[in-house]
Amino acid sequence: MNYTTQMDAARKGIITKEMTVVAEKENMDVEALRELVAEGKIAIPANKNHQSLSAEGVGQGLRTKINVNLGISKDCCDIDKELEKVRVALDMKAEAIMDLSNYGKTEGMRRRIVEMSPAMIGTVPMYDAVGFYDKELKDITVDEFFKVVEKHGEDGIDFITVHAGLNREAIETFKRNKRVTHIVSRGGSLLFAWMELNNAENPFFEHYDRLLDICEKYDMTISLGDAGRPGSTADATDPLQIKELITLGELTKRAWERNVQVIIEGPGHMALNEIEANMLLQKKLCHGAPFYVLGPLVTDVAPGYDHITSAIGGAIAATYGADFLCYVTPAEHLRLPDLEDMKEGIVAAKIAAHAADIAKGIKGAKEWDKAMSKARADIDWETMFDLAIDPVKPRKYRESSTPHHMDSCTMCGKMCSMRTMKKILNGEDINLLRED
Structure with a gap:
């Protein structure tokens, strides 16, 4: 069936290749998109x-x-x-x-x-x-x-x-x-x-x-x-x-x-x-x-x-x-x-x-943030960089100021809350004053 525009196709019940691409990107039912x-x-x-x-x-x-x-x-x-x-x-x-x-x-x-x-x-x-x-x-x-x-x-x-x-x-x-x-x-x-x-x-x-x-x-x-x-x-x-x-x-x-x-x-x-x-x-x-x-x-x-x-x-x-x-x-x-x-x-x-998108409840928005939060809790720097909206700047900041302990940063050092909680929950000593 012929159509002139995406809207014309949609009104004729035609799923165009562009609609298919958009539906896949949005994780959305293509018929709902067409409507x-x-x-x-x-x-x-x-x-x-x-x-x-x-x-x-x-x-x-x-x-x-x-x-x-x-x-x-x-x-x-x-x-x-x-x-x-x-x-x-x-x-x-x-x-x-x-x-x-x-x-x-x-x-x-x-x-x-x-x-x-x-x-x-x-x-x-x-x-x-x-x-x-x-x-x-x-x-x-x-x-x-x-x-x-x-x-x-x-x-x-x-x-x-x-x-x-x-x-x-x-x-x-x-x-x-x-x-x-x-x-x-x-x-x-x-x-x-x-x-x-x-x-x-x-x-x-x-x-x-x-x-x-x-x-x-x-x-x-x-x-x-x-x-x-x-x-x-x-x-x-x-x-x-x-x-x-x-x-x-x-x-x-x-x-x-x-x-x-x-x-x-x-x-x-x-x-x-x-x-x-x-x-x-x-x-x-x-x-x-x-x-x-x-x-x-x-x-x-x-x-x-x-x-x-x-x-x-x-x-x-x-x-x-x-x-x-x-x-x-x-x-x-x-x-x-x-x-x-x-x-x-x-x-x-x-x-x-x-x-x-988080506020609107768009599919996948909260999940992205949750993945970042989990990487922070795990002190997984590479995953944090990979998930960042702009991976370049956080990596540059991290590399510009290297901490003594790589499971922390130069702001908190060994007092990092993520480090503390991770060690305590794993049954480890946190060693704030002495070297590991």
Whole structure:
């Protein structure tokens, strides 16, 4: 039986190879997975032209996934460095990579990432339009915007962020309700500028069916971008954010009518006490579609440490319903991240995702922690390193400060509680003051 998209297949009762891969990774019944894909509560971004893909699912009942942003800019345009980031991100088992390149002809880099990556690949076609046509933003036509989207589909991109919910009505809401940080979404701000300069409607909203045609053709998942996401805790849960979210819910239903998969993007900066309510609102207004959060960063005053502020918010968000975390690096708000920034961002996001998976009762999450705890009780250093989210750093720390007794560390020495309990329970003398 033929099908156009993963959602179309699911609704026809077809188990695709991608569904089989995801079900095996999640230790989940494939029929239960198919039903959730059919309902739109799980998305499997899998462009027909992404031949190297090892599919991942995003959504209800699945492990929380993380995304890594990278890409060149005019100030930092070394493609080889960005491709090295891709390789390292894949080694660190990131489930998704977004190429956010916004300078020059990016097609070559985009295609290389798709060819080399088993992870799902995302882009924001809006970023590519200026470089693709070498034209000022104001002069880009509606047809040209959609040609860029088509090109990303041809190149094998699995999910595209499109800020289709920032329509004229949302802009009027924004103008009536002043913000501290205005519109911080890069794609959203570019669309806002294009709309204002041309006195026109958002082309992706006005011609949304045309967007769906392209996504259906390649089975690209639409990640409905939140142009109105708060860029400061002061702007969180304000009229623009909620107005846009309502529109995204309506656009979600229209996409599902065409069997196009949808992910909803969510808030950027938000106080801790607002996160749970925002997750509930998103799931309610967007009909249970998978939710992708950009943080949220829970305070605005920690530049240089925003991988931490993001991980705190991400863990809470995922506990209450977010399915997909966009990593944030220590370089956020400051510069293009380098390789070490990226590594720190990935680890922070993976910690947040796993912490939430424990809280959500995801299969295997607690068992991983239990295995680590047992290795600690056994003082089994190699097993601890093998189980660690990042095996490199704990091994480096251990090797940098060697204790006199290898069944301890240099903090506690022979007073190590694990060592003490292990010896006592085995009927041994603990020998605190004398040498063994």
